[in-house]
Amino acid sequence: MKKWFWGFTLVLSMIALAACGGGPTGGPAAETPANETDAAANEDGAPALASELSVYNWADYIDEQILADYEDKYGVKIIYDTYASNEDLLAKLQAGATGYDVIFPSDYMVSQMVELGLLAEIDTADIPNFGNIGADFVNAPFDPGNQHCVPYQWGTTGLAYRAGNAYFEENTPDSWAYLFEPELLQEYSSAGINVLNDQRELLGAALFYLGYSPNTQSEDELIQARDLILQAKPYWKTFNGEDYDDTLMVPDEVVFSHAWSGDAASAYWNTYDEAAEDGSWRYVVPQEGAVKYLDNICIPAASQRYETALHFINYLLEPEVGAAITNFTYYASPNTAATPFVSPDILEDPSIYPPAEVQAKLQFLEDVGDAIFTYDEMWTAIRGQ
Numbered sequence: 100m101k102k103w104f105w106g107f108t109l110v111l112s113m114i115a116l117a118a119c120g121g122g123p124t125g126g127p128a129a130e131t132p133a134n135e136t137d138a139a140a141n142e143d144g145a146p147a148l149a150s151e152l153s154v155y156n157w158a159d160y161i162d163e164q165i166l167a168d169y170e171d172k173y174g175v176k177i178i179y180d181t182y183a184s185n186e187d188l189l190a191k192l193q194a195g196a197t198g199y200d201v202i203f204p205s206d207y208m209v210s211q212m213v214e215l216g217l218l219a220e221i222d223t224a225d226i227p228n229f230g231n232i233g234a235d236f237v238n239a240p241f242d243p244g245n246q247h248c249v250p251y252q253w254g255t256t257g258l259a260y261r262a263g264n265a266y267f268e269e270n271t272p273d274s275w276a277y278l279f280e281p282e283l284l285q286e287y288s289s290a291g292i293n294v295l296n297d298q299r300e301l302l303g304a305a306l307f308y309l310g311y312s313p314n315t316q317s318e319d320e321l322i323q324a325r326d327l328i329l330q331a332k333p334y335w336k337t338f339n340g341e342d343y344d345d346t347l348m349v350p351d352e353v354v355f356s357h358a359w360s361g362d363a364a365s366a367y368w369n370t371y372d373e374a375a376e377d378g379s380w381r382y383v384v385p386q387e388g389a390v391k392y393l394d395n396i397c398i399p400a401a402s403q404r405y406e407t408a409l410h411f412i413n414y415l416l417e418p419e420v421g422a423a424i425t426n427f428t429y430y431a432s433p434n435t436a437a438t439p440f441v442s443p444d445i446l447e448d449p450s451i452y453p454p455a456e457v458q459a460k461l462q463f464l465e466d467v468g469d470a471i472f473t474y475d476e477m478w479t480a481i482r483g484q
């Protein structure tokens with residue numbers, strides 16, 4: 100088994116905390132007519148499905164036809180809503196939102212949510228398609244034994260730039276310096292620069308550039324990262340991690356963006372010119388190192404439709420469905436059974452499935468414990484000024 104994907108360490112006490120912090124294992128209460136316990140189990144013992152399921156996902160992270168197909172096939176109406184970052188998702192759950200049944204937190208956020216008791220426990224034996232997930236992606240350090248979540252999609256965070264731009268014809272922005280150094284920024288900032296509106300990602304990029312860990316717990320290093328960001332901020336046009344590929348990159352509102360790999364690939368294909376056989380966007384993982392993430396499918400502890408959520412998760416792990424997700428989002432799939440159905444253009448794209456020398460530069464974001472309060476403080480200063 101290849102081990103590159105988990106090439107990082109987590110604080111052991113965090114894992115221990117994560118393992119015992121789970122929520123309820125089911126037994127939803129019958130409080131609303133849409134809940135599954137109002138219906139009797141089928142004769143074959145299979146659980147009756149609720150009439151509705153509330154799915155809360157990252158923006159632009161599934162083909163909504165997949166949801167429509169599930170509705171048609173199983174008679175469950177999907178209530179679909181999206182968020183822009185892990186922190187937005189967490190804030191929503193911490194504010195007491197109890198209506199969500201299926202959510203998609205990233206690696207480090209799974210750790211945080213388990214510790215806070217926000218996720219229901221699962222038994223992968225109840226998800227027959229769990230076996231479709233590749234061995235590299237199961238039993239991750241942030242969720243040992245997949246006791247809470249199953250893998251959804253993975254990708255990297257880097258820099259996207261417009262190929263036709265005169266400056267980028269001459270210069271390949273292969274360093275975070277292109278996002279942070281004023282003497283470089285002044286060359287192209289008038290044409291528009293976007294950064295991800297995501298605190299761990301943006302502080303992480305600054306920390307990589309400064310030569311520090313993206314998971315530092317040092318206040319001094321975080322202050323340096325904040326100051327680097329504040330010095331570059333006047334050159335940035337937008338903070339957008341939600342619809343930046345469609346609203347900023349494709350229409351040429353920006354020529355440079357801090358970007359997630361799938362969104363950069365999506366901008367490439369949405370600017371693809373058949374005659375030129377090329378799209379307008381390029382993507383690079385900076386030489387100083389960059390974030391990789393594994394996003395996951397989980398059930399909030401407060402869900403009242405646990406069995407239906409499990410049934411829906413199993414559906415998302417079907418080979419054809421897993422491939423349809425990747426063929427729409429341009430993020431890499433951990434579902435190895437889906438591979439035969441994924442477009443060869445995607446499978447062969449090194450910006451989506453990076454080669455070994457790029458993989459060697461990637462790191463996961465991790466739960467930073469109480470240092471998260473310092474991250475929050477730095478982020479408030481960055482967004483407030």
Ligand code: N2P
Binds near residue numbers: 158159160394
């Ligand atoms: C897609 C969001 C990607 C999630 N628009 C990155 N973790």
